[in-house]
Amino acid sequence: MSRIELKNLRKEYGSTVAVKNLDLVIEDGEFIVLVGPSGCGKTTTLRMIAGFEDPTAGEIRLDGTVVNDLEPRDRDLGMVFQSHALFPHKNVADNIVFGLRMQKVDKEEQRRRLQEVSELVRISHLLTKMPAQCSGGESQRIALARTLVTEPSNFLLDEPLSSLDAKLRRELRAECDRLHEQLQKTFVYVTHDQEEAMTLADRIVVMDGGEIVQMGSPIDIYSNPVSYFVADFFGNPAMNLIxxxxxQNGGGAEFKSSSFTVSLPEEYKNIAPGKGTFGIRPENVLVSKANGGDTRNIGLVEPLGKDTLLYFETTAERPFVAIVEGTENHKSGEPVELSFPGNNMFLFDANGDRIRA
Ligand SMILES: Nc1ncnc2c1ncn2[C@@H]1O[C@H](COP(=O)(O)OP(=O)(O)O)[C@@H](O)[C@H]1O
Ligand SMILES: [Mg+2]
Known part of the structure; x- marks a missing residue:
């Protein structure tokens, strides 16, 4: 069993505060994804858990025991990095068992684990090859195998798939998911990719500027973002944010921008007047044929097969996007009416904080 607790964890590099007083409990067997833009402190957090960086302040506990002063090798953690630096002059098998040789695990046990792990990540056919003969996806599997073979209680993965192309990334993502199911170990996975976070995590930890800004299940984060930042970060195509x-106008409330006027639902009638942002996800925009209401013309039409994306030019930097099902016959230039169901609206104040009804 293995439970990771971070208490008031902080890391400063000179005047840069990389991680600001982080509090997080990762339960045994959980798949946690730390996600956020580049520079938000994900790698620093992971490296402190692993023992490669000393915290400036705060505590790291593994199963209740403070491990701040333990060497990385004594923490029972397996780490997989973005760049999978394999030894170029050792073949794949020797690369994988290198850690076991260092630990003086006996030869028979090395062979047994090598076989088991290579089957697990499907690289049995590569064992006698040299790293230079392996593709990017294969190298990443080898890097995974090299960590798996040491049988750690926790896995720490830092953007393990970011050097791969989109298709391979999806494939190996599914592989990570399967490994977690099979091994039932704790996984702490770092990525800047919202889609990876959504598809892999039991729980997502969203970071920005060295701080946790929201934690929750993928569905929770997607459907209930606490701020403009989180709303904008998750979803592809992104939420429309205007x-x-x-x-307030005579009992009701409305939102007005240069391109849209929207009556807000009853529950927002006491909204504080002033600048803010109106948000609606592309899949929640209702598109109907012109029928006597306000119309606007469809710009670009992008058929994706299952759905179609409709773009509308506005005065904002980003076009307004709607997703409609199927390949319904929408044409560029066609006038349509747009409406927004009240329960799918997101409102944010001038600071980017969510306005709740
Ligand atoms: N060794 C270091 N020395 C100085 N600054 C660092 C060092 N490592 C990270 N930083 C800074 O700390 C912040 C967080 O970095 P990092 O944890 O690598 O972010 P992420 O992994 O989310 O991209 C950044 O501002 C980065 O420049
Ligand atoms: Mg990083």
Whole structure:
């Protein structure tokens, strides 16, 4: 069993605060994804857990025991990095068992684990090859195998797939998922890719500027973002976020921007007037044929097969996007009416904090 606790964890590099007083409990067997933009402190957090960086302040506990002063090798953690530096002059098998040789695990046991792990990540056919003869995806599997073979209680993975192309990334992502199911170990996975976070995590930890800004299940984060930042980060295509102004008018409330005027549902009738942002996900925008209401013309039409993306030009930097099912016959230039169901609206104040009804 293995439970990881971070208490008030902080890391400063000179005047840069890489991680600001992080509090996080990772339960035994959980698949946690730390996600956020580049520079938000993900790698630093992972390296402190692994023991490669000393915290400036705070505690790291493994199963209740403070491990701040333990060497990395004594923490029972397996780490997989983005760049999978294999030894170029050793073949794949020797690369994989290198850690076991260092630990003086006996030869028979080395062979047994090598075989088991290569089957697990499907590289049995590569064992006699040299790293230079392996593709990027194969090298990444070898790097995984090299960590798996040491049988750690926890896995720490730092953007393990980011050097791969999209298709391989999806394939190996599924592989990580399968490994977690099979091994039932704790996984702490770092990525800047929201899709990876959504598909892999039991629980997502969203970071920004060295801090946790939201934690929750993927569905929770997607459907209930606490801020503009989180709303914008998750979803592809991204949520439509329109800058404008909230106001009250005779009992109701509305949002107004240069391109949109939206009546807000009853529950927002007491909204504080002032600048803010209106958000709606592309899949929640209702598109209907012109029928006497306000119309706007479809810009670009992008058929994806299962759905179609419709783009609308606005005065904002990003076009407004709607997703409609199937390959319905929408044409560029066609006038349509857009409407927004009240329960799918997201409102944010001028600081980017979510306005709740
Ligand atoms: N060894 C270091 N020396 C100085 N600054 C560092 C060092 N490592 C990271 N930083 C800084 O700390 C912040 C967080 O970095 P990092 O944890 O690598 O972010 P992420 O992995 O989320 O991209 C960044 O501002 C980065 O420049
Ligand atoms: Mg990083």
């Amino acid at each position: 800058e404008g102004e909230f106001s």
